[in-house]
Amino acid sequence: MGIMNFFAKPSAALLPLPRGSFTVDREGRVLASTLPQAFPNNMAEDIAMEVLEAFRAAQTAHLVVREVVVRFANLKLTARELRGGAIIFLVPQTLSSKPS
Amino acid sequence: MRPKILLLDDDKDLLELYREILSQLPSHPEIFTSSTGARALAMLAAEPFTLLVSDLNMPKMDGLQVLSIVRKKFPEVRTVVLTSVLDEQFRSRVYGLGVDLFWQKPSSGEEIKQFLECLESLLGREAQSGFRGVQSKSMVDIIQLECISQNSIVLKITNGPLTGRIWIQGGELIDAATDELSGEVAFHRILSWKAGNFESLPAEPGRERTIFNSYQGLLLETAQAQDEAHVRQAASPANAEDGSNSPLAPLARFPGVEFVLALKPGEAFDARGLENPQPVAAWGRQTLEQFRALGERLQAGPLQEVEGLGPQSNVALAPHANVDFCVGWQQDLSSSQIQDSMKKVLTLWVS
Numbered sequence: 356m357g358i359m360n361f362f363a364k365p366s367a368a369l370l371p372l373p374r375g376s377f378t379v380d381r382e383g384r385v386l387a388s389t390l391p392q393a394f395p396n397n398m399a400e401d402i403a404m405e406v407l408e409a410f411r412a413a414q415t416a417h418l419v420v421r422e423v424v425v426r427f428a429n430l431k432l433t434a435r436e437l438r439g440g441a442i443i444f445l446v447p448q449t450l451s452s453k454p455s
Numbered sequence: 456m457r458p459k460i461l462l463l464d465d466d467k468d469l470l471e472l473y474r475e476i477l478s479q480l481p482s483h484p485e486i487f488t489s490s491t492g493a494r495a496l497a498m499l500a501a502e503p504f505t506l507l508v509s510d511l512n513m514p515k516m517d518g519l520q521v522l523s524i525v526r527k528k529f530p531e532v533r534t535v536v537l538t539s540v541l542d543e544q545f546r547s548r549v550y551g552l553g554v555d556l557f558w559q560k561p562s563s564g565e566e567i568k569q570f571l572e573c574l575e576s577l578l579g580r581e582a583q584s585g586f587r588g589v590q591s592k593s594m595v596d597i598i599q600l601e602c603i604s605q606n607s608i609v610l611k612i613t614n615g616p617l618t619g620r621i622w623i624q625g626g627e628l629i630d631a632a633t634d635e636l637s638g639e640v641a642f643h644r645i646l647s648w649k650a651g652n653f654e655s656l657p658a659e660p661g662r663e664r665t666i667f668n669s670y671q672g673l674l675l676e677t678a679q680a681q682d683e684a685h686v687r688q689a690a691s692p693a694n695a696e697d698g699s700n701s702p703l704a705p706l707a708r709f710p711g712v713e714f715v716l717a718l719k720p721g722e723a724f725d726a727r728g729l730e731n732p733q734p735v736a737a738w739g740r741q742t743l744e745q746f747r748a749l750g751e752r753l754q755a756g757p758l759q760e761v762e763g764l765g766p767q768s769n770v771a772l773a774p775h776a777n778v779d780f781c782v783g784w785q786q787d788l789s790s791s792q793i794q795d796s797m798k799k800v801l802t803l804w805v806s
Contacts, residue, residue, distance in 0.1 A: 369517055371544055372755060398753070405749045409742050413763055416738035418770060420763035424790050425746050428551030428756025429544070449547040 372430050372447040379403040381439035390445070399443075406434040406441050458484040458505035458578045463495040463521065464537075465513040473508070473537075480571055482578050492516030499529050505578060511538040511545060519548060519754050526553045533577050537570075551756030594646055595674055597653065602626045602670045607658035612645055615802040616795065619645035622662045628673060629664040638665040639673065646677045703727045706782070706800050711792075713768060713783035715800075718743075720777060728783065739772050739781035747774070762793055771797050775804065 370393070377388035383403040390399060406423060413420040425432040426448075433444040462473045470488040477486055484505070489495040493516060499507070507525060511518035522534055535556040536549050549557045555577055561567040594612070598621065601608055605626030612619045619633030619641060631642035666673070706715045707727040714728030716736050726732035742761055750758045761772040769784040771793050782800060784793050 369512060369519065369540065369545060370754075371542070372548070372753065401752065402749065405745050408745060409761075409763070412738050412741055416734040418735065418738060418763060419765040419767050420770070421766065422762075422764040424760075424762040424764065425749075425758070426760045426762075426794065427750045427753075427758055429548040430750075430753065430755035447544050447547075448551075449543045 373399075373445045374447055376442060376444045377403075378437065378442045379407070379440050381407065383407055386440070402432065402443060402445075403441065406432075406443055409434075410436050410441070458482055459503070460484045460486050460506045460508060460574075460578075461495060461498060461504045462486065462488045462508050463490075463492065463513075463518075464488075464510040465490050466510075469510075476567060476571070477508075477574070480575050480578070482575060484578065492518075492521035495521060496524060496528075499525065499532065504529075504532050506533045506535065506574070508535045508537050508574075511536060511540050511549070519545075519552070522549065522552050522554055523751070523754065535574065535577065548754070548756055553757075594648070594653075595677075598623070598628070598670060598674065602628065607660065609656040609659055610653055611656050612648065612653045614648040615805075616798040617648070617802050619648075620656075621645060622659060624658065624660065624662070624664075626670075628666050628668075628670045630662055630666055639668065642666065642673060643677050643680060646674075701725065701727065702804070705803050709796065709800050709803065711785045711788055711796055712800065713785060715783075716781040717804075718779040718781060735770070735781060735783075739770075739779065743772050743774060743779050760794060760797055762790055764790060769793055773797050773801060775801050778804075780804070 373390050373394040375388065375390040375394075377390055377399055378386045379400070380386055383400050385396060385399050385403070388399065409423050410420060421436050423432075423434045425434075429448050431446045431448055433446075434441045460477060462470055462477070464470050464473070467490050470490065474486050474488060477484065487498060487504075489498055492513060495507070495509070498504070509518045509521055513521075518536060518538070522536070525532060525534060534554045535558060536554055537558050537560055538545075539560045541559060546557050556573060558570055558573070561570050597610070601610070601623050603626070607624050610621045610623065612621070617633060619631065621628065621642065622630040628642065631638065631645060633641045633645055636644055668676075703715050703717055703725055704727065706712065712728070714726070714732075714735075716727075716729065716732055716739060717725040718736055718739055719725070724732065724736045726736070729735060742763075743758065746761055747758045750756065758774060763770045763772075766786070768786050769788060771782050771784060773780050773782075780797075780801065782797060784796065788796070
């Protein structure tokens, strides 16, 4: 068992991807959130700014977009426009949750 | 030539143990070690390596950050994660980055043996296209083999989200089918796919015959059609006028598609189905770029697709090799239908 114990190291300090939802106003400020407390607020606002910019840029391109879905390999982001602001849902994608 | 393996772990004692274990590999690899991500990246930049074996949980630069950079800067290096992190989310994220193997740190002699076997197999595997199952054989080779051997078999071919079947009875091609196509048209379509997987299914003797041409004749026709398509594509500014021979034309004909934009590097793009594509192209480029950058900041893995859903129509963006695609979809399609259809459209582009 010596070798087996030798492989052990302290538990992971890796930051998990966030799961939850939050609403932001038109300036990207977080109004309400169900995200884990460990997830930095500035990161949520960073996400919000990109989403709001995508809605604004779509309007400039004469595209009527009410919902944006962004699929990363490991995270699905869904954002619905709310009177200038948005509600944003974040769901980590694991191998078992992905469609085959 | 001996393969070169780089081991990355912040625990120097573990590195020495790994070195000892990996020296048992039959291919007798040269083994190098690094205890930091930054050092490992510098070593990869300095000389070519066959394989990187990395831990995930490390201070300063963690394994996900290192692997994300390695996959981008050194795509030819095979990558393995060896970790005690058992969370499924991290396993998914590792595979999402394009890592070849995720391996939990061995907990028994048997697992060490299995790990070494996997590594040896990875070291021996050459990157090559063609159809998996019969490495380096084209579909033409496979069909010729089956027909010459007078076999009765159903070949099921999978190319991403597309699937096709070719029925061979007593060495004769009798039918083919893919999506809504059947017969000779389906056969030609399947043979235009450049890579994929195939499997042999039991023969279906009762299958109705729709192909009466010989397999030699069909293969010849396919080769001629592909040659002609290459010549037309290479020689024809005139064809660009009406776009009928544009490589985007088959994509624009896909059910549910309203328009297609292929966004090339720089400002250039090709468009089908839009009167004024410039603003949509600009939106597509900007949106993909900003979400790509966001994905990197979140370490959420590569960006696969962006959908913009609206009351009048839907639009989807997907990066693909050197070309980004922006496709307009009919309003009645759901998000998951768009996701599925985008995959098919991109596969059509590759074919």
